[in-house]
Amino acid sequence: MQPPSGPPPPGKRWHTREDSGIRLDASLRWWHDDEPILHPKVIELFNASLVLDEAGRYQLRIGNDWCFVQVEGAAYEVRTVDVTPDERVSVRLSDRTAEALDPSTLHLDAEGVLSCRVKQGRARARFSRDAQYQVGQLLEEGEGGTLLLCAGQRKVAVPVALDALAAS
Numbered sequence: 001m002q003p004p005s006g007p008p009p010p011g012k013r014w015h016t017r018e019d020s021g022i023r024l025d026a027s028l029r030w031w032h033d034d035e036p037i038l039h040p041k042v043i044e045l046f047n048a049s050l051v052l053d054e055a056g057r058y059q060l061r062i063g064n065d066w067c068f069v070q071v072e073g074a075a076y077e078v079r080t081v082d083v084t085p086d087e088r089v090s091v092r093l094s095d096r097t098a099e100a101l102d103p104s105t106l107h108l109d110a111e112g113v114l115s116c117r118v119k120q121g122r123a124r125a126r127f128s129r130d131a132q133y134q135v136g137q138l139l140e141e142g143e144g145g146t147l148l149l150c151a152g153q154r155k156v157a158v159p160v161a162l163d164a165l166a167a168s
Helices: 040-049 129-136 162-167
Strands: 022-024 030-032 050-052 058-062 065-068 076-083 089-093 098-100 114-118 123-127 139-141 147-151 154-158
Touching: 030 040, 040 050, 040 058, 076 114, 076 129, 089 114, 123 129
Parallel strands: 076 123
Antiparallel strands: 022 030, 050 058, 058 065, 076 089, 089 098, 114 123, 139 147, 147 154
């Protein structure tokens, strides 16, 4: 459906696929026209429908319909951290997908929240409090204050300093 021609009524605006008025803020909260989206089923639908297009723009894709959305920080939330039978660390994301964690992409922000790169390194995911605790259970101190991510016999260095993690 095409928006009506002419200017929108006062206090309103026409929404298009390119200018949907939908955004995901840095704390992973959904908004529409600066009003919070609060319904849990809408939030879950938006989380599950968020995709990154070939040009690096975020879209909501629901059935045959889609629109661009503004993402202010991480696009996904790491909800759970698992160790797979082959001793690899896997993350489950807010879009209901799971993928291997690339420990080299772990980053600790100024607020003490971990994030990592996902979707072949094209997007950022912010750890929930539970997921951050879960990954913390897999960390051990290495030589010289380095941190190691340990899954079974497998140990991989992570680019987060122990003192930075302890300060958060």
